[in-house]
Amino acid sequence: MPELPEVETVRAGLAARVVGRTVADVEVLHPRSVRRQPGGATDLAARLRGRTLTAAVRRGKYLWLTYGEDVAAAPDEALLAHLGMSGQLLVQEPDGARASIGEPGMVAAAVGDPGRFLAAPGERPLDLTATLPPTLVRTIPATTAHLRARLTFHDGGQLWFVDQRTFGHLMAVGTVPTDDGAAGGLGSDAPVLPAPVAHIARDLLDPALDRAALVRRTRTRRTEVKRALLDQSLVSGVGNIYADEALWRARLHGARRTDRLSPARLGELFDAAAEVMREALAVGGTSFDALYVDVEGAAGFFARSLAVYGRAGLPCPRCGAPVRREQFMNRGSFSCPRCQRRPAAG
Incomplete structure (x- = not known):
């Protein structure tokens, strides 16, 4: 299973690419990808269709997208993604465009705002484009061979859930208040967590960790x-x-x-x-x-x-x-x- 750095990289990429977009349709292409969803694929699609993604949030290794109509209110539902051993969340734009090898700014766009998540108190934020030489950046072509679920947005873009080993899953779930009443996870100021991960502790990069x-x-x-x-x-x-x-x-x-x-x-x-x-x-x-x-x-x-x-x-x-x-x-x-x-x- 991916660990914190890998999941945070994906979370920040989602924050930059899918937050603010509205779900037009949901397709489930493999039943195991929604095996923990009450009501299965039909229920998942009904919960997400027509909803706007409001935040990409992470606590530890767990990742979720909140959705709703009022972005100022604490979300009462979230799309929880468990990546398992091989799960991937890939963004496909309407024109099929993908970042090319060595494209300036690709890494910064993928991991989001480094100042909030990478810098320890008193330290200067890391410059990701300087940390990773552009010549090391490579893109793995998207493939539909292991596509398990697909969200299509109103603008034609898509979010793919790809999972070769099918250990991961997606689940639209309700949220519950956190024990300490503080923000639920990195990427959101809402004091709630998806119910299945309410027992998960804060991580070592969380500024609210005691x-x-x-x-x-x-x-x-x-x-x-x-x-x-x-x-x-x-x-x-x-x-x-x-x-x-x-x-x-x-x-x-x-x-x-x-x-x-x-x-x-x-x-x-x-x-x-x-x-x-x-x-x-x-x-x-x-x-x-x-x-x-x-x-x-x-x-x-x-x-x-x-x-x-x-x-x-x-x-x-x-x-x-x-x-x-x-x-x-x-x-x-x-x-x-x-x-x-x-x-x-x-």
């Missing part, structure tokens, strides 16, 4: 620190890739116990996770294949900057020791045996 409270909650979990990083009800947005990279930067093994780490050490880990995700977001996230792309079909390039994830047997960039791969929750976990020593048993 970092001190997060450290306290983490220490009370008394679990392995990598498990805590992946717990979306504790802190959202971090998956296997960025957990491994953050642990490497913080020089911690994922098996370390949260209750045995000082608040300062946990703070350093969360800082490392936020840092690595900001860097990934600046280059469009991590793409290992064509299954993750932004709304323009462009791949992310952070895979070139990974220190340990997927690099078993290669030298650690810091000390040169061969990176190790260990089994963790039915997946691989990557770390440096010298920089990140496994804690003693017991």
Whole structure:
């Protein structure tokens, strides 16, 4: 499943390309894409047809589009998109135009306003067009081979939901108030969340996150620190890739116990996770294949900057020791045996 940088890249692209457009028609081309929708495809289409998309919002790895008639009111419904392992949301314009290789401004348009989401307090916003050389920008041609659903707008443009493995899904759902009454997620000032993701915690790039409270909650979990990083009800947005990279930067093994780490050490880990995700977001996230792309079909390039994830047997960039791969929750976990020593048993 895409992690925070990849989902935020898609969210900001949707904010730039589909917010303000009105849905004329909805086509569901594969029933699995709406398997969790009460009433199925007919219900989804009825809820969306004629409605104007008012915001593209994200909390952690979860993405949704609010819709309604009064943009000033808190939305009572949203189109929730779960991308699964291979889901993509692609924008097609009426004339079929797509960004070309090296087109100036393509990356900035894809990830939206960097000043709000990428800059830490007191830092200058990142210039995305300077961060990613135009020669690295590439476009993956759109294909209808795995098109599962399609929204057509009144102006003739379309939003495609493409999903090769059909693990993702779309669902039009009601919203509920957030526990803290603050904005529901990045991209919206409305204090509501889609009901199915109401349990999802804020993420490390969310300016409303209470970092001190997060450290306290983490220490009370008394679990392995990598498990805590992946717990979306504790802190959202971090998956296997960025957990491994953050642990490497913080020089911690994922098996370390949260209750045995000082608040300062946990703070350093969360800082490392936020840092690595900001860097990934600046280059469009991590793409290992064509299954993750932004709304323009462009791949992310952070895979070139990974220190340990997927690099078993290669030298650690810091000390040169061969990176190790260990089994963790039915997946691989990557770390440096010298920089990140496994804690003693017991």
